[in-house]
Amino acid sequence: EPEVTQTPSHQVTQMGQEVILRCVPISNHLYFYWYRQILGQKVEFLVSFYNNEISEKSEIFDDQFSVERPDGSNFTLKIRSTKLEDSAMYFCASTMDRSYEQYFGPGTRLTVT
């Protein structure tokens, strides 16, 4: 069964450093998403991406964040200058169409020290 994959599973970085989180969505999917979950809190939407551009973003997704689909398979989330409060699980998701039912990856745990 096809699945969304994410790398790395755990990333530790120092405050102020740039990080890139990588996702490989399901191959025939067209809509891509990033979410984050701070420990003990709810899953929060960050950004959605379709046709090589951002279609929606939340207030959390400020200028420090960017997304890219550099090739036909990867979907990346970049945080330019990490802050302590960026420590969270980051989930990538994808869908084939404008569907409510998104397929999530296993997540990347980002720890900013």
Next chain:
Amino acid sequence: DQQVKQNSPSLSVQEGRISILNCDYTNSMFDYFLWYKKYPAEGPTFLISISSIKDKNEDGRFTVFLNKSAKHLSLHIVPSQPGDSAVYFCAASAFQGGSYIPTFGRGTSLIVHP
């Protein structure tokens, strides 16, 4: 701003019994509701959903009930099995910019004892 609330952080149930997980929402624009299940070290997995035009949707052991007037939905699992032990997230969606972005609750951790 908790538009989707799961007031029970945890629930413990005996194997074979019914598990009932509850969820309340405040935004009347929500028109689609979903339940996701999450095991440790995995991402959320879609479980079952319901449109606002229905009040019940059933899939095997899982049934979701929607009470629009009370802005309340519940997930019933019967009979509960130890493999159902996971965190269950309620989510609600409203059409925004052509993409159905869900708003999640904080989750309820279900433990099913053998």
